[in-house]
Amino acid sequence: AEFDLVIRGGTVATATDTFKSDIGIRDGRIAALGLGLDGGNMTIDATGKFVLPGGIETHCHIAQESATGAMTADDYYSGSVSAAFGGNSTIVPFAAQHRGQTIKDVIRTYDDRAAPNSVLDYSYHLIVSDPTEEVLREELPMAFERGITSFKVFMTYDKMIVSDEHMLDILVTARGNGALTMVHAENNALIKWMVSRLIARGYDAPKYHAVSHPAAAEVEAIQRGITLASFVEAPLLFVHVSTDAGARAIAEARMSGQMIFGETCPQYMFLTADNLDLPGAEGTKFCCSPPLRDTATQDVLWRHLNAGTLQLYSSDHAPYRFDETGKLSNGPNPPFNKVANGMPGIELRAPLLFSEGVAKGRISLNTFVALTATNAARLFGMNERKGSIAIGMDADIAIWDPDKKTQVTASGMHDNMDYTPFEGMELTGWPVTVLNRGNIIVDGGELKAERGAGDFIKRQPFDATGFLPTRAPEMTPATNFCAKLF
Numbered sequence: 157a158e159f160d161l162v163i164r165g166g167t168v169a170t171a172t173d174t175f176k177s178d179i180g181i182r183d184g185r186i187a188a189l190g191l192g193l194d195g196g197n198m199t200i201d202a203t204g205k206f207v208l209p210g211g212i213e214t215h216c217h218i219a220q221e222s223a224t225g226a227m228t229a230d231d232y233y234s235g236s237v238s239a240a241f242g243g244n245s246t247i248v249p250f251a252a253q254h255r256g257q258t259i260k261d262v263i264r265t266y267d268d269r270a271a272p273n274s275v276l277d278y279s280y281h282l283i284v285s286d287p288t289e290e291v292l293r294e295e296l297p298m299a300f301e302r303g304i305t306s307f308k309v310f311m312t313y314d315k316m317i318v319s320d321e322h323m324l325d326i327l328v329t330a331r332g333n334g335a336l337t338m339v340h341a342e343n344n345a346l347i348k349w350m351v352s353r354l355i356a357r358g359y360d361a362p363k364y365h366a367v368s369h370p371a372a373a374e375v376e377a378i379q380r381g382i383t384l385a386s387f388v389e390a391p392l393l394f395v396h397v398s399t400d401a402g403a404r405a406i407a408e409a410r411m412s413g414q415m416i417f418g419e420t421c422p423q424y425m426f427l428t429a430d431n432l433d434l435p436g437a438e439g440t441k442f443c444c445s446p447p448l449r450d451t452a453t454q455d456v457l458w459r460h461l462n463a464g465t466l467q468l469y470s471s472d473h474a475p476y477r478f479d480e481t482g483k484l485s486n487g488p489n490p491p492f493n494k495v496a497n498g499m500p501g502i503e504l505r506a507p508l509l510f511s512e513g514v515a516k517g518r519i520s521l522n523t524f525v526a527l528t529a530t531n532a533a534r535l536f537g538m539n540e541r542k543g544s545i546a547i548g549m550d551a552d553i554a555i556w557d558p559d560k561k562t563q564v565t566a567s568g569m570h571d572n573m574d575y576t577p578f579e580g581m582e583l584t585g586w587p588v589t590v591l592n593r594g595n596i597i598v599d600g601g602e603l604k605a606e607r608g609a610g611d612f613i614k615r616q617p618f619d620a621t622g623f624l625p626t627r628a629p630e631m632t633p634a635t636n637f638c639a640k641l642f
């Protein structure tokens with residue numbers, strides 16, 4: 157047969173176009189687009205369905221130790237399976253360096269965790285917490301050669317934080333290698349000051365987690381991050397942006413031509429801090445950082461997504477169970493500052509955006525594709541292969557039934573969690589068939605993929621096309637001095 161598989165009768169959408177087309181797939185790639193294709197060994201009838209690029213989930217914590225040592229509930233099998241059921245074809249979790257570890261060891265550890273287990277294609281962002289001379293000069297370039305072209309740093313958490321000086325080192329090293337730096341931006345000192353005052357006065361219930369991480373902590377760190385990155389003309393991506401003022405700082409920097417990018421997450425769009433105020437320890441299920449905000453913030457995040465301030469929409473899946481292995485590892489009623497931060501959501505990321513966004517007319521289907529796949533492929537150097545539907549690209553495809561109704565339950569999820577923060581929500585639209593490189597991974601509610609079927613994706617350098625030089629005057633080549641500093 158001419159094709160291994162033909163998807164017939166669907167409506168195809170990319171980040172720019174929506175059109176009726178069949179898709180012919182051969183050797184894992186899209187080989188033909190057009191009407192009336194046949195000659196497939198197999199055929200999928202997509203009549204009445206949307207045929208979209210498979211999602212690319214680029215912010216998820218899988219088989220990762222937190223700063224305090226707690227292991228996430230999902231490994232690369234359950235994490236990738238859950239991602240697949242939620243319409244994703246590719247995941248990019250983190251490979252986290254803890255202090256004292258070499259990058260070489262970190263990458264080896266995560267290769268061992270991912271390669272035998274992931275059902276989807278994968279890569280990692282490298283978290284850098286210990287930027288020694290050796291790491292900066294030899295190990296980060298080595299990771300980059302390996303196709304790991306994004307590095308992440310934390311401006312908060314005592315065990316992960318990098319100083320502003322180290323952040324400049326990492327930004328310059330990343331820039332020199334063509335890598336993109338990502339950052340968790342919150343002011344550590346401000347948060348610690350709030351935490352100690354709250355705890356000292358006996359305010360230790362989960363709802364005070366949100367109080368202890370005020371919007372100002374995020375806004376200050378975003379402003380500082382923009383200042384540092386722009387000073388050395390390095391690209392910087394702010395993950396999990398949760399405040400209007402933070403997003404506006406990003407929008408302003410972008411309007412000034414700076415290489416600044418932003419991401420937000422479903423929890424900030426579909427939940428509020430009111431969820432923290434539940435009886436007993438229930439509120440710990442909703443402890444994440446930055447914290448949940450309010451309904452006014454939800455409204456402005458939609459605007460920032462549509463305006464292009466924020467290019468990415470990711471789950472920040474950080475699964476810690478509601479038991480002694482996770483949220484309750486410090487007792488059945490832990491003070492808010494002793495609760496593992498994070499919540500699950502890798503499977504619901506795209507369905508939530510489809511239901512609340514596309515089905516309710518808040519975003520176009522094309523913006524949905526951009527936010528769930530195309531923009532991530534571009535920012536993280538995978539767009540030669542992934543993130544769109546075009547001849548020659550990987551046949552990473554999610555076939556969505558736009559009318560399917562689902563009520564969210566924890567037991568309906570395929571992760572290794574015992575709760576979902578989105579319990580009870582009624583969703584319209586669901587990805588019923590998911591392909592990775594032409595292989596059917598999920599179909600009709602069943603897993604079809606084998607453990608370890610996913611490939612490591614060697615990523616390309618960050619593409620800075622279209623950004624004009626913005627380097628600070630003191631650092632411009634005209635002085636012929638900056639070369640000595642970089």
Ligand code: URP
Nearest residue numbers: 340444445472474497498
């Ligand atoms: O609360 C969160 N988001 N936990 C995961 C770790 C991080 O900060 O990204």
Ligand code: ZN
Nearest residue numbers: 217221222223
């Ligand atoms: Zn972490």
Ligand code: ZN
Nearest residue numbers: 340396445446
């Ligand atoms: Zn974070």
Ligand code: ZN
Nearest residue numbers: 215217472474
């Ligand atoms: Zn995270």
